[in-house]
Amino acid sequence: MLIGVIPTLAVAGMGEQERRLRALEAKAGAESELLKILQRFTWNGDLRLRYQNQEVDSSSNTLDRDRFRLRFRLGATVHMAKDLDIGFRLETGDTGTSSSTSGNQTFDNGFSRKAFDLGRAYAKWTPGQFTFEGGKFGVPFMKSSMLWDSDVNVEGLSQQYSRKMGDTELRLVLGQFVIEELSSAEDVILYAYQGIIGQDTPFGKFTGAVAFYDYANHEDPSTITDTGSGNNNNLSEVKVLDIMAKWSEKVYGRKLTVFGEYAENTGTLAPGQPDLDTAWDAGFKYGKAGKKFGDWAFGLNYRVVQAEAVFEPLADSDTNLGSNGFRGYKAYGYLGLKKGVKLKMSYYDTQAERGAKNDIDVFQTDLIFKF
Numbered sequence: 394m395l396i397g398v399i400p401t402l403a404v405a406g407m408g409e410q411e412r413r414l415r416a417l418e419a420k421a422g423a424e425s426e427l428l429k430i431l432q433r434f435t436w437n438g439d440l441r442l443r444y445q446n447q448e449v450d451s452s453s454n455t456l457d458r459d460r461f462r463l464r465f466r467l468g469a470t471v472h473m474a475k476d477l478d479i480g481f482r483l484e485t486g487d488t489g490t491s492s493s494t495s496g497n498q499t500f501d502n503g504f505s506r507k508a509f510d511l512g513r514a515y516a517k518w519t520p521g522q523f524t525f526e527g528g529k530f531g532v533p534f535m536k537s538s539m540l541w542d543s544d545v546n547v548e549g550l551s552q553q554y555s556r557k558m559g560d561t562e563l564r565l566v567l568g569q570f571v572i573e574e575l576s577s578a579e580d581v582i583l584y585a586y587q588g589i590i591g592q593d594t595p596f597g598k599f600t601g602a603v604a605f606y607d608y609a610n611h612e613d614p615s616t617i618t619d620t621g622s623g624n625n626n627n628l629s630e631v632k633v634l635d636i637m638a639k640w641s642e643k644v645y646g647r648k649l650t651v652f653g654e655y656a657e658n659t660g661t662l663a664p665g666q667p668d669l670d671t672a673w674d675a676g677f678k679y680g681k682a683g684k685k686f687g688d689w690a691f692g693l694n695y696r697v698v699q700a701e702a703v704f705e706p707l708a709d710s711d712t713n714l715g716s717n718g719f720r721g722y723k724a725y726g727y728l729g730l731k732k733g734v735k736l737k738m739s740y741y742d743t744q745a746e747r748g749a750k751n752d753i754d755v756f757q758t759d760l761i762f763k764f
Contacts, residue, residue: 484512494542538709597642630660669699683735
């Protein structure tokens with residue numbers, strides 16, 4: 394009798410071992426598949442803690458303020474294929490029409506919760522020398538804060554072509570972006586075109602760009618696009634020609650960049666509006682912007698922006714507190730504290746481009762963590 398029982402028990406034991414082995418293999422396979430999926434993600438983010446002091450001329454309706462603020466951003470790129478990526482980013486910032494140029498949240502309202510919403514969601518296809526993007530994504534142009542605040546994310550489509558020939562690099566960038574979808578009037582659409590050339594020489598690298606930004610249908614009186622301080626009259630066309638140039642070279646072991654920009658609104662202004670349609674900016678930056686301990690950089694620029702020169706709702710929200718019609722300068726510096734951590738200090742001194750002085754002084758101290 395024992396002779397028949399022993400093989401039966403052995404077979405039963407082997408069956409249990411096989412089931413356990415298969416379960417372990419299935420678990421390992423699932424974990425391996427999850428690992429493959431996670432390896433397709435590239436994560437990125439940053440946290441900025443800010444103290445901001447602003448002092449305003451008494452003739453202005455804007456008050457002096459001291460504010461503590463934060464900005465937090467967390468995003469990822471998902472590599473779907475060799476030439477196809479999906480990207481997204483969540484960001485702090487006030488929701489609604491006034492939030493496109495600022496991710497800041499002010500410490501206020503009794504420890505209230507802060508908004509944290511979708512800032513970017515896009516697909517990016519890069520077949521060869523072409524790049525196509527669609528959705529909500531970062532500004533694809535060579536740009537400065539005179540026309541584009543650094544927190545702006547456009548919504549629509551972009552197409553790019555780039556080619557490198559020896560020491561010369563050429564790039565063409567097109568964009569079609571929805572500014573305002575309206576039921577009572579024609580939609581406000583930004584049609585943008587930019588050509589860029591970069592040239593390496595024995596004397597440094599020169600980069601130049603010419604762009605044309607056509608805010609179609611902005612002149613319709615039914616539009617509600619101006620979320621700034623009202624300097625872009627809704628009866629005026631906004632068709633901005635923008636010319637930029639910069640030169641970069643190492644000087645005493647550190648990078649020096651000198652830049653200049655000129656912009657003009659070539660559109661027809663509203664009847665009776667003064668001809669205040671030009672803007673320009675010039676300045677320099679020297680050093681490295683604090684990627685590790687001991688890195689440092691500083692810069693200075695002077696800027697003049699007339700009332701209808703650029704599209705105010707998307708321009709820099711820090712200089713002159715986000716309003717057109719000013720002249721003044723910005724001085725700033727960076728210091729690297731450790732890898733991924735840097736200190737930045739900025740000072741803005743602006744006054745009205747004409748009329749009453751309306752002097753505005755803004756001082757900012759930023760502690761920035763990047764990961």
